[in-house]
Amino acid sequence: MNSNPKQRALRLAALGTIAVTALALTACGPDITAGTGDDAASDRLQAPGAEQPEGEITIWDRSGDLFEVFDDVIDDFNEKYPGIKVNHEAVDINAKLQNTLITGTDVPDGVFLDDAMIGGFADHLWDLTDVLDPYVGDIAPQKIDATSVGGGIYGVPYDLNPGLLYYNATALEAAGVDATAIETYDDLLDAARAYQEKKPEAHPIHLEQSAFLGQLQLEMYASQLGTSIADAEGELRLDSPEYEQILTFLDTVRSEGLGTRAEYLTPTDIAELENGNQVFYPWAIWFDFAPQQLLPETSGDWRAMELPAWEEGGARSGAMGGSSFVLPKDGENSELAWLFYEFLMYDEAGFSAVWGVNDIYPTGLNTSIPAYLPAADPTKPLFDPIEALGGQDLWEVATTAGAQIPSGTSIPSWWSSAVDYLGNDIQKMLDGDLTPAEVISDSTDSIQTNLIDRQ
Template sequence: MKRHLLRRRAVLASAGLAAAAPALAACGPDISSDEEGGGSADALQAPTADSPKGEITIWDRSGDLFEVFEGVIDDFNAVYPDIKVNHVAVDIDAKLQNTLITGTDVPDGVFLDDAKIGGYTDYLWNLGEVLKPYLGDIAQQKIDVNTVDGAIYGVPYDLNPGLLFYNATALEAAGVDATAIATYDDLLEAARQYKAAVPDAGPIHLEQSAFLGQLQLEMYASQLGTSIADADGELRLDSPEYLRILQFLDTVQSEGLGTRAEYLTPTDVAEMDNGNQVFYPWAIWFSFAPQQMLTETSGDWRAMELPAWDAGGPRSGAMGGSSFVLPKDGKNADLAWLFYEFLMYDEVGYTAVWGPSDTYPTGLNTSIPAYEPAADPSAPLFEPVEALGGQDLWAVATEAGAQIPGGTPTPAWWDGAVDYLGNDLQRMLDGDMTPEEVIDSSTEQIQTNLVDRQ
């Protein structure tokens, strides 16, 4: 779990949008597509041999997930004994671009942030044909973020649903019923009640990092069925949905209902442990905090679905994610597909990934599978989380994940937008900009400096 924290805080990769890849391709290849998103040109075909043979090279980042995937190789070889897997720990951000451009020693499969896939599509296989048997059972948001011009370029790995984590013990002591929170208006009212009981409190987390603040903003936008760019990469920040989100955050700031801190820095942890910060709207990977970071309030926290923006609306949005891609210049990409197919769509494979292992004795509980049969609320792959009071986080997360609306590919300029939207959001939380000014300023600067120059 310590390795897990270092990886999450260093790259925020499975967590979401690390620095976006350079735009190696302004858009995906010009291909035709069928109704299932398979496309026709550059479509990978699965091996037809009864017992496929060969050798594959798979790139993953070093750390906890590398060890998890490493532990599944023996299970894979029990099914495909004649496929040798060379599993290599690589600094993917540093090596992948030059490797794809030069075409030298190209791996057969790579673990990649969803945010970066759109920039590499010219170098990747269209996976629509091999994924076709599974498309109806994969979370729509994950299909959408991997689809460019009708072709699908990633094998979806994780789903990172947004959840509302809350300090149940502190709220109960203050007479606040967290279970009554169904909408963001309810959350504001609960925060007001808590602050009335605990005057020094800033009950709701307000992210102080420009990058993570923008990432959290996209979680809220996902919940409302939108994102910073549409499916064609066109900017759509100037919208009623973004205005509504910014007005909510501005209300938290202006009424003194928030704690400004950067995710899991000492200040952030201290304000949770002292009972001042009791609501944390974040992706499922926040579950790491009570397990490893909180010393005074571990066991007091619980998780619930995000509040809805409107009564009866979706109770979650996506906050980050990763997939597996298959480079065209890999020697045996078709065999690498068999590895990922086993990992994600075979019960033995996905149980080994999310279930108890040497790396995670109680299971990998910081994400859930994107494959819906694997994300069955009634068949948990990881165990209840002791640091959440023994709560069944699996049931909460899978039910939330099922409510995430569809999405769009992340534009290659997303990371650059942090200089404008991420920073303007922080100025608003400083009280120096209004929500309307954030939208006007960020829209103009992103359009002029990023979109128009792409």
């Protein structure tokens, strides 16, 4: 159904940050110890044996436009599985899921969950290795890694959120700066310097002022380099040449006055985007919400391209946020819920209904792309070109970028708690109070002592 444009704008804003806002709530489940042998096998969900299984499932999603999208797909699902009744409930998942899993009362069969929270809940969830086996080779490797714990896969990957470089093409062209020539982060610095020469009051590159989002953006940059805050065993790896390179870049933007320091899409941020002072925004695909809804004066001036590479020939994108579907072991009909998610993500009718043109998104859902690579075919767009990006085919840009994201690792259960250390230290560096080396040293010591050693 169509909704009021202002209400849709607010819900789309929530969708744009859905992959990140909920991460601030840390799942407090017990540490995960992967099973072995028969124990591990018994934790693996199996698909129903019947060709037309029957039963009733309860699916939890967050309220909002995305809930409505998933809700509309239920009729299509029931054309394939008429014997499965879907009870679709809008729930405050972050407030309710933990206690529900601990008590084992009224446990849903399937839940929409942020990737960063899966590790903390994995001992309550089905290992989906066996049911995902026919598809796993065609799922973005980064998403498989992000949902894996101890050798098992605990989420049905939903979205891929490739990092892109958004830029004000009109303002840059007027200043004689060719943004399309940017291939590396050194090129981005040079382009920012050239723009500032023509417009001295400008601070062309966005510098994130939120500790949480700053840490998430840092991980986007790290993802490009094939690393992350911790390895597959949960060991810290901040103390590395990759993180030193990223932090040095951010510190250079700060020290040369090339950055606009603001929180993501707050009034100050929006004002500097509209007046042409801030013209480069390295962010996840879901920044496209801004020119579509929040930047009326410069809507149509913005474009997107792959992120610059850290080295010539390097990956031109990294992952920033993301969600998946999980199936609790105490759900009554989790095997039937698997069929719902299988249809939603791996059946063309399902994924086309989610990302394609529909009543909720008349031009398609364009704030993410599918994690299932056959659905993310650059030559077969699911959403339309975007008027607010000058009619650009964002689908082609985003899917090409997404295909370059290197493999990663599972996300540690303490990730969001690390914001108190790493996220805050990044902000101290942007204040000029810490060096990149001090950020690495101080954050490593604090996270190890206060989070890892206390598990």
